[in-house]
Amino acid sequence: MTGGRWLLSVALLLTACARRDQIVVGSKNFTESDLLGEIVAQQIERRTALPVERRFHLGGTFVCHQAITSGRIDLYVEYTGTAYTAVLKHAPVADRDSVYRAVARDYAQQFGLVWGKPFGFDNTFAITVRRRDATRYGLRRISDLTPLAPRWKAGFGYEFLERADGFRGLASVYGLRFAAPPTAMDLGLTYRALAEGKVDVIAGNSTDGQIKALDLVVLEDDRHYFPPYEAGPVIRQAAITRHPEIAPALAQLAGRISDAEMRRLNALADVEHRDIASVARDWLRVTVP
Amino acid sequence: MSLLSFYSRNSQEVLGLVGQHLYLVAISTGAAIVIGVPLGILLTRRPAWRGPVLGVANVFQTVPSLALFGFLIPLPFIGGIGATTAIVALVLYALLPIVRNTYEGVAGVDPAVREAGRGMGMTDWQLLTQVELPLGFGVILAGVRVATVVSVGTATIAAAIGAGGLGVYIFRGVAVVDDTLILAGALPAALMALAADGLLGVAERRFAWRGK
Numbered sequence: 001m002t003g004g005r006w007l008l009s010v011a012l013l014l015t016a017c018a019r020r021d022q023i024v025v026g027s028k029n030f031t032e033s034d035l036l037g038e039i040v041a042q043q044i045e046r047r048t049a050l051p052v053e054r055r056f057h058l059g060g061t062f063v064c065h066q067a068i069t070s071g072r073i074d075l076y077v078e079y080t081g082t083a084y085t086a087v088l089k090h091a092p093v094a095d096r097d098s099v100y101r102a103v104a105r106d107y108a109q110q111f112g113l114v115w116g117k118p119f120g121f122d123n124t125f126a127i128t129v130r131r132r133d134a135t136r137y138g139l140r141r142i143s144d145l146t147p148l149a150p151r152w153k154a155g156f157g158y159e160f161l162e163r164a165d166g167f168r169g170l171a172s173v174y175g176l177r178f179a180a181p182p183t184a185m186d187l188g189l190t191y192r193a194l195a196e197g198k199v200d201v202i203a204g205n206s207t208d209g210q211i212k213a214l215d216l217v218v219l220e221d222d223r224h225y226f227p228p229y230e231a232g233p234v235i236r237q238a239a240i241t242r243h244p245e246i247a248p249a250l251a252q253l254a255g256r257i258s259d260a261e262m263r264r265l266n267a268l269a270d271v272e273h274r275d276i277a278s279v280a281r282d283w284l285r286v287t288v289p
Numbered sequence: 290m291s292l293l294s295f296y297s298r299n300s301q302e303v304l305g306l307v308g309q310h311l312y313l314v315a316i317s318t319g320a321a322i323v324i325g326v327p328l329g330i331l332l333t334r335r336p337a338w339r340g341p342v343l344g345v346a347n348v349f350q351t352v353p354s355l356a357l358f359g360f361l362i363p364l365p366f367i368g369g370i371g372a373t374t375a376i377v378a379l380v381l382y383a384l385l386p387i388v389r390n391t392y393e394g395v396a397g398v399d400p401a402v403r404e405a406g407r408g409m410g411m412t413d414w415q416l417l418t419q420v421e422l423p424l425g426f427g428v429i430l431a432g433v434r435v436a437t438v439v440s441v442g443t444a445t446i447a448a449a450i451g452a453g454g455l456g457v458y459i460f461r462g463v464a465v466v467d468d469t470l471i472l473a474g475a476l477p478a479a480l481m482a483l484a485a486d487g488l489l490g491v492a493e494r495r496f497a498w499r500g501k
Binding site: 059060062063065066155157158159161162163183184185186188189192193196198199 | 355358362369370371448449450460465466
């Protein structure tokens with residue numbers, strides 16, 4: 001083998017290793033998950049020498065869970081309540097610390113996944129109505145909806161209809177009986193359908209930018225049906241063992257995003273159509289300099 | 290859970306969704322024929338309109354279905370949520386192959402044959418109904434065949450706007466990563482597409498020789 005060829009093979013081998021040593025960050029198929037994925041990706045890029053590959057907008061909870069347990073991605077942002085009920089199949093519980101502890105323990109034992117510290121905000125399912133209706137009928141809590149439901153139409157995303165902490169439990173806890181079975185549709189289209197009066201109640205996310213932009217009202221979960229949904233990074237143990245520098249980089253994000261701050265960031269992307277990478281970059285520069 | 294036991298336990302629901310799916314495809318393809326064939330014929334009489342009309346039909350093909358639904362929700366009569374909106378979207382997607390093939394079929398008739406018809410004193414209407422349409426029928430049918438087969442597949446996105454159909458299983462399956470559920474929707478849709486392709490293929494061959 002000539003010297004030139006030998007060098008070339010070494011170079012190819014090195015690039016192959018480098019490719020394997022990148023961190024793959026995933027996200028679910030909605031703006032907030034993309035934003036948090038981008039913030040985490042940029043933070044790893046800023047604080048470590050690791051290249052980051054982005055696999056965003058993968059699909060719902062179960063698609064991301066499948067991807068991380070099979071090693072296709074190393075990291076994505078999950079919500080404690082979602083992990084607790086939808087993935088681990090526990091019955092919903094209200095106490096946020098016990099949900100976080102249970103989720104962190106079970107993820108480590110069952111999947112070899114590590115839960116980082118939560119970012120600080122809670123993104124619960126938001127049972128949402130038009131402000132006009134909220135004013136006319138004096139709606140403030142979900143239980144106020146019960147007497148109106150037989151005359152109302154609901155529209156929900158497929159995941160909310162299927163999940164253990166989704167529609168079925170909500171309907172039985174609040175005694176909701178709608179005129180017809182809820183219309184199953186794409187989650188992103190439900191806001192539009194509500195604003196245009198095609199349905200009367202939807203289940204959005206409490207930190208969504210559209211709630212303010214479309215002048216909608218979120219009803220209070222007065223019977224505490226939904227568990228806490230604190231967002232935090234979930235990482236493969238194998239990735240942390242190989243690159244321990246990821247952990248302190250992520251720890252710098254703990255507790256840094258309030259509910260209001262997350263709503264503001266989502267609105268920048270969804271309502272003002274700012275590009276997600278620049279929203280994440282600006283936020284990181286100001287908050288975690 | 291295997292696919293067969295899923296079907297046997299949910300047979301009522303499966304049949305309902307298959308029915309909805311067939312309904313969506315039949316109505317939308319029917320409407321696309323009623324609109325597309327006359328439009329294609331019109332283009333042979335007004336060649337200057339050909340570029341813009343085919344261009345618009347082309348643009349519809351490139352609009353993602355969710356974006357199209359987003360535009361349609363606020364519109365009166367043709368919008369909202371449910372079957373109407375899904376059918377409008379499917380018609381828009383089916384127009385291009387039908388309009389284009391109708392134009393090609395009619396415009397592709399041998400000029401000598403058309404001249405012979407004129408020489409015999411045929412009016413434009415007689416020329417169209419007795420010469421051009423019968424001769425171009427095979428090509429027009431090929432367009433309808435493409436539109437139908439594509440519609441069977443595209444109709445699965447009707448589930449995103451509450452219009453039901455076999456896409457319901459696919460959307461539910463994707464949301465919870467259940468391959469059985471995804472297959473439960475995808476398999477009958479694929480069989481339906483093959484059946485439509487086969488049937489219309491037979492019809493197309495029967496009319497193709499008449500053109501020769």
